[in-house]
Amino acid sequence: MSEAQPISETEAKARLLDLKSLGNPKAMKLYRRFDGILILVLFTFITLGIQIQFTLTAGDWDYWIDWRDRRWWPLVTPFTLLLFIGAFTYGIWQRLRLPIIATAVTTLLCLVSWLSRYLNFYEFTHFPMSFTFPSTYIGLGILLDCALAMTRSLIASAMIGGGLFGALVYPLNWSFMAPYKVPVELNGTLMSVADLMGYQYIRTTTPEYLRIIEESTLRTFGGSVTPLTAVFAGLCGIVIYAVFLWVGSWINGLDKYAKRII
Amino acid sequence: MNRILARKAQLKSLQLNSLLAAVVLMMLAGDVLAHGERAQLASMRMRTVHWFDTQVTPLNVKVGDIVTVTGKFVTSVWWPKHMPSIDDTVYLNIGVPGPTFLRLHSEVNGVPMMRSTSFPLGKVYEYKTVLRARIAGRYHVHPILNVKDAGSLVDKGTWLEVAENDSGEPFINEYTTLTGDTINLETYALGGVYFWHVVWIVMGIAYLLYWLIRRELFIPRFIRIRAMGDERANELLTKRDFIASSLFFTLTLALILGGYFWAEYKYPITIPLQTGKVDVPLIDVPVGDLVIEDAHASYELAGRSLTIRAKMTNNGEGPIRIAEFLTANIRFMNANVDAGEVVEGEEMVARDGLNASVDVIQPGQSVDVKLVASDALWEQYRMTGLIHDPDSRFAGLVFYYDDNGTRYYQEVGGAVLPDFF
Numbered sequence: 280m281s282e283a284q285p286i287s288e289t290e291a292k293a294r295l296l297d298l299k300s301l302g303n304p305k306a307m308k309l310y311r312r313f314d315g316i317l318i319l320v321l322f323t324f325i326t327l328g329i330q331i332q333f334t335l336t337a338g339d340w341d342y343w344i345d346w347r348d349r350r351w352w353p354l355v356t357p358f359t360l361l362l363f364i365g366a367f368t369y370g371i372w373q374r375l376r377l378p379i380i381a382t383a384v385t386t387l388l389c390l391v392s393w394l395s396r397y398l399n400f401y402e403f404t405h406f407p408m409s410f411t412f413p414s415t416y417i418g419l420g421i422l423l424d425c426a427l428a429m430t431r432s433l434i435a436s437a438m439i440g441g442g443l444f445g446a447l448v449y450p451l452n453w454s455f456m457a458p459y460k461v462p463v464e465l466n467g468t469l470m471s472v473a474d475l476m477g478y479q480y481i482r483t484t485t486p487e488y489l490r491i492i493e494e495s496t497l498r499t500f501g502g503s504v505t506p507l508t509a510v511f512a513g514l515c516g517i518v519i520y521a522v523f524l525w526v527g528s529w530i531n532g533l534d535k536y537a538k539r540i541i
Numbered sequence: 542m543n544r545i546l547a548r549k550a551q552l553k554s555l556q557l558n559s560l561l562a563a564v565v566l567m568m569l570a571g572d573v574l575a576h577g578e579r580a581q582l583a584s585m586r587m588r589t590v591h592w593f594d595t596q597v598t599p600l601n602v603k604v605g606d607i608v609t610v611t612g613k614f615v616t617s618v619w620w621p622k623h624m625p626s627i628d629d630t631v632y633l634n635i636g637v638p639g640p641t642f643l644r645l646h647s648e649v650n651g652v653p654m655m656r657s658t659s660f661p662l663g664k665v666y667e668y669k670t671v672l673r674a675r676i677a678g679r680y681h682v683h684p685i686l687n688v689k690d691a692g693s694l695v696d697k698g699t700w701l702e703v704a705e706n707d708s709g710e711p712f713i714n715e716y717t718t719l720t721g722d723t724i725n726l727e728t729y730a731l732g733g734v735y736f737w738h739v740v741w742i743v744m745g746i747a748y749l750l751y752w753l754i755r756r757e758l759f760i761p762r763f764i765r766i767r768a769m770g771d772e773r774a775n776e777l778l779t780k781r782d783f784i785a786s787s788l789f790f791t792l793t794l795a796l797i798l799g800g801y802f803w804a805e806y807k808y809p810i811t812i813p814l815q816t817g818k819v820d821v822p823l824i825d826v827p828v829g830d831l832v833i834e835d836a837h838a839s840y841e842l843a844g845r846s847l848t849i850r851a852k853m854t855n856n857g858e859g860p861i862r863i864a865e866f867l868t869a870n871i872r873f874m875n876a877n878v879d880a881g882e883v884v885e886g887e888e889m890v891a892r893d894g895l896n897a898s899v900d901v902i903q904p905g906q907s908v909d910v911k912l913v914a915s916d917a918l919w920e921q922y923r924m925t926g927l928i929h930d931p932d933s934r935f936a937g938l939v940f941y942y943d944d945n946g947t948r949y950y951q952e953v954g955g956a957v958l959p960d961f962f
């Protein structure tokens with residue numbers, strides 16, 4: 280995805296000196312300190328970036344248990360996560376060969392989401408945690424990063440990891456979301472526990488019709504909506520991840536302008 | 542030295558003054574009393590939904606007690622054309638600060654309102670919402686209609702005091718599922734949520750630590766890759782890395798599938814989220830004998846009053862008394878006609894706000910009537926913005942009574958012109 284640029288003799292000498300510095304304990308100590316700062320900066324940037332991006336794109340699908348349907352939520356969330364992960368992964372992989380971005384993004388998102396739900400939703404606005412707990416995508420991040428580490432290929436990791444990332448959103452969260460899909464009855468109407476909570480815990484500006492759930496024609500496939508959505512989400516995951524790896528490669532190539540300025 | 546000391550004293554004095562000013566400003570700040578209803582365009586409030594007979598009972602409760610909100614509304618035939626209509630999709634909601642109350646039941650014309658519906662224009666609807674107090678505090682409770690693509694249409698609010706319950710026990714919201722389990726929705730299934738999140742966070746952190754705790758991390762790896770070139774860069778990933786990644790991959794897949802099948806075993810009966818629209822039948826209401834024609838109005842900026850001129854005909858067999866004009870949730874009552882109730886806690890009522898040139902219209906009589914609705918409420922509720930609206934028309938309900946004391950209403954609407962002098 281990138282082309283090797285010819286380097287000058289001075290640049291080659293500088294690189295050789297850099298390489299030699301790896302055998303110098305003092306230089307290594309300095310590098311480790313700088314690495315610590317880089318981790319802090321990188322993780323802070325990822326945390327803020329993914330929180331803002333996820334809030335703006337997936338938002339309500341992750342805030343409320345009565346939005347996490349079998350049709351749109353498993354499609355929207357991997358889409359929005361993979362575009363962030365893909366763009367970041369390319370640069371980190373090309374320059375550092377570290378397969379950590381997907382896991383870092385999903386883990387940091389999970390931690391910051393818990394903080395936000397506890398402070399903003401539970402403490403400040405009194406929603407019960409059982410109605411607003413976040414979903415988890417950490418397992419999907421690990422699968423994607425491991426696929427990259429094992430295959431050492433961005434394309435292969437897009438095929439395996441990107442596919443699994445999209446396809447396994449629902450099974451990953453089902454372990455703790457299933458109780459909220461148990462049926463109840465209210466005034467002669469069948470509802471799930473999640474629907475009942477959405478009705479009882481009042482959201483003044485989130486009326487029932489605002490939920491984008493169960494809207495599609497996949498029901499014509501004999502009602503097998505969940506597995507079909509998983510397959511479709513997997514295919515989308517492959518495509519989106521590949522596209523945003525390409526976007527990442529484009530962003531990665533912008534450093535040539537920085538070099539010109541310097 | 543003295544100058545420095547004097548300067549310090551000045552600074553200290555400035556800090557004290559600033560602190561004092563901040564405290565005074567905080568003390569001056571009042572409660573937030575509105576929920577945005579005054580921010581809506583005046584014409585929008587006048588020509589969309591006419592709420593009336595709103596009643597919130599009781600007004601003082603404890604956590605766990607039941608509160609009932611009832612009332613009626615008429616969907617205006619003068620609905621602004623530039624605004625998405627209520628006859629498409631609408632949801633009956635309640636305006637309270639978040640889930641300080643639980644909504645146990647809501648209905649319109651007897652139909653449960655868990656779902657959205659649509660309301661044809663020019664019809665009357667009776668609604669009821671049953672709440673259970675959940676969090677102690679003082680709340681302004683508003684019935685609300687959320688209209689798709691148009692936003693919230695808010696009735697006036699009623700203050701409600703919720704005190705802590707005597708027992709001091711945590712709030713419980715129990716419900717029995719169709720599988721026969723009684724659950725507390727406040728904390729339902731949180732054990733599983735916490736367990737699985739801890740498992741995944743530990744897995745994520747373990748994976749990150751594996752890759753981040755190593756002798757050579759960012760800078761050294763960058764230097765090596767630059768020296769090795771793209772073709773040989775993969776040599777930085779060792780056999781140990783491959784084995785660790787394989788183990789993480791396998792363990793993750795096993796946990797996902799294990800968790801999925803465990804949940805399927807534990808909760809064999811589940812359903813998808815439910816959604817849809819319901820139909821609301823219309824109700825029969827007594828139709829009065831008053832016919833209002835050729836209505837038009839002028840708005841006097843200086844006098845803060847709306848003057849409606851219309852031809853009114855009494856087609857009935859008894860006299861009619863004009864008692865009230867309602868628009869934008871403000872009740873302008875005719876003090877000359879002893880009718881119309883004001884319920885406890887009701888706001889936005891001008892008890893002597895309506896002056897009718899003809900208080901009583903006799904049977905068969907057809908008269909030109911001038912209704913003047915004037916009160917400081919026009920200013921208070923920002924109705925003076927009427928002249929800034931893109932479609933200068935008004936609408937409201939005229940309430941009148943017959944001989945037997947039966948109340949009727951008739952919607953009136955038309956063009957409105959400002960009167961600047």
